[in-house]
């Protein structure tokens with residue numbers, strides 16, 4: 001038997017794209033298999049109306065794992081002495097892009113720790129070289145918090161998009177996940193700056209992070225409603241053995257799928273990845289993510305020699321596969337659930 005109150009809320013979310021904090025928390029508490037099927041079919045329909053059955057590909061280049069921050073959940077936090085540090089050279093990064101271009105990717109995501117070596121001059125130089133070599137490709141940055149002036153310079157150098165997960169929209173919860181020197185307000189201000197500058201912006205959070213509650217998640221959903229990002233990255237929290245959260249429990253597949261569908265109803269146009277973390281907690285996690293309303297995948301383009309070292313969490317998948325293998329494996333997986341990989345730039349369709 002499917003709970004009438006839950007289906008009513010789902011129906012309202014579908015038409016109004018908004019609920020109260022209390023209603024979101026109720027929805028999060030009252031997930032059942034039947035309601036997951038119910039909302040997923042709506043999420044698929046909405047996504048297909050806007051994006052068809054195309055799933056967009058982003059080539060992920062994990063270009064440095066050197067980080068000045070000490071986020072309690074993250075495997076590359078500065079206090080982790082077990083982490084073997086690396087930094088790709090500009091030449092190596094450009095080779096990754098060339099390889100990606102050959103494989104049909106038209107978006108490159110440069111993701112890394114907050115590494116002081118990659119100051120504005122060096123980043124701008126890199127971005128212009130990538131854009132020069134691949135003028136038809138989008139460059140997405142995921143470099144953490146920087147000044148507004150720095151974001152502006154990177155944008156002027158040619159960067160198109162920026163991913164900065166807000167991590168949680170609850171200040172107290174933010175402080176439980178981060179060391180004292182990091183600030184919730186600063187991170188939120190970065191997101192607003194990025195949007196004002198003109199980037200396509202992605203925010204997001206981990207599902208099942210320590211101290212998360214239905215109430216903090218309700219705030220995340222309300223924040224998405226109000227901020228209206230172009231992209232939204234969510235994936236399960238997975239503990240990393242060399243962090244203070246080593247013995248915490250991981251987020252679940254079901255809750256992640258439930259939230260993916262809810263987010264699709266709040267933001268019909270949003271670019272929503274089925275993340276590597278989702279593929280890590282379940283062998284068919286990414287396929288199930290697509291069936292819950294996701295429409296982006298981010299295969300790894302980093303050189304195999306560094307893959308294992310960019311370990312944000314334990315047991316990350318695909319650390320041994322060459323980019324071409326990742327691409328063909330993902331392509332088969334996406335086809336197996338009735339969708340196809342799309343090699344357009346895949347800009348947001350507002």
Ligand code: SAH
Nearest residue numbers: 073074112113143144165236237238312313
């Ligand atoms: N330094 C950049 C990139 C961070 S890594 C930044 O600050 O934005 C990208 C994302 O991985 C993080 O935003 C976080 O949400 C996620 N992540 C980090 N550790 C994780 C873990 N243990 N489990 C799941 N996701 C994690």
